[in-house]
Amino acid sequence: MKAGIIGLPNVGKSTLFNCLSNAKAQSANFPFCTIEPNIGVVNVPDSRITKLEALVNPERVVPATVEIVDIAGLVKGASKGEGLGNQFLANIRETDAILHVLRCFENDNIVHVDGSVDPLRDKETIDLELQLKDLETLEKKIDKVNRSAKTGNKEAQKELSVLEGLRSSLRSGKSIRNIEFSDDNYNSFIKPLQLITAKPVLYVCNVDESSIGGNNHVEKVKEAVLSENAEVLILAVGIEADINELDDYNERQLFLEDLGLTEAGSAKLIRAAYALLDLQTFFTAGKKEVRAWTIPIGCLTPQAAGVIHTDFEKGFIRAEVISFNDFIHFKSEFKVKEAGKMRVEGKNYVVKDGDVIHFLFNV
Secondary structure, three states: OOOEOOOOOOOOOHHHHHHHHOOOOOOOOOOOOOOOOEEEEEEOOOOHHHHHHHOOOOEEOOOOEEEEEEOOOOOHHHHHHHOOOOHHHHHHOOEEEEEEEEEEOOOOOOOOOOOOOHHHHHHHHHHHHHHHHHHHHHHHHHHHHHHHHHHOOOOHHHHHHHHHHHHHHHHHHOHHHOOOOHHHHHHHHHHOOOOOOHOOOOEEEEOOOHHHHOOOHHHHHHHHHHHHEEEEEEEEHHHHHHHOOOOHHHHHHHHHOOOOOOOOOHHHHHHHHHHHOOOOOEEOOOOOOOEEEEEEEOEEHHHHHHOHHHHHHHHEEEEEOOOOHHHHHHHOHHHHHHHOOEEEEEEOOEEEOEEEEEEEEOO
């Protein structure tokens, strides 16, 4: 599962990517500095794993991760191949969620491709290009399904009705993610198309140091996305880059305190991306290793076991489950068992975020 960072050229995408990952994407003050997508595997900040480490004292600790992709800047006309349009759109189609960076700061030394700072205009530019590309995909699919529908195929007729409704919404400037569908229609007819505007989105407002709490540009963005049920995150990407340059933990904390912050904004963004992808964490905790495992929300115990090893899923017998809060309260697995707080769960148990699990299996 991966989230793609998108936006117009020169809005701070690559600088943000560098803050999020150990990879060092090239960033510079000219359009199309990023051509090939940069990919980084990023640790998900989670204080729970630190607390488990303190209690268990394992040989090693492995945090959860999420994959972040820095994609080339998009410009007007991208859906028709302008700039790096075709490549951009192909790269974003391969991601599962979108982190849309909007420039919300004024700086005469950093050029804007359209000559002025207007995040709503920038958002509309990208929304339109993505919608046009989805329209192109839909038109091709509608032509194909229409031929089957004309033969009297009931399923094709149902699919055609759904697709024509999507086309109408896109033509009116509405992205797919903002349309309500039945689960059956979405899974059967829409999901297989991998439409770009169906992907969940988080808007990242890139501000300067004086606007960490927000500014007029940010307020306009928040108002504009109210109907989209999308989150807006304010981030001073330049400041995040400065924090990223500090290797010493205490120096970073002092820097953050001077800015009135409790943690780096990049940490909030990583957690937000994790949630945007509908991911959650369960833990395994033993003397050899404390580890955070990533699973989709709603995952059942056999599938969670399969994340560790396919044999665990094939031969799943049961799971011994401790809630994170109980583990921390009683301070050890032994004391949790002693207090009768360990639960034995079968194959229909829906894993909860933070569960500490031991799987029993037989292959």
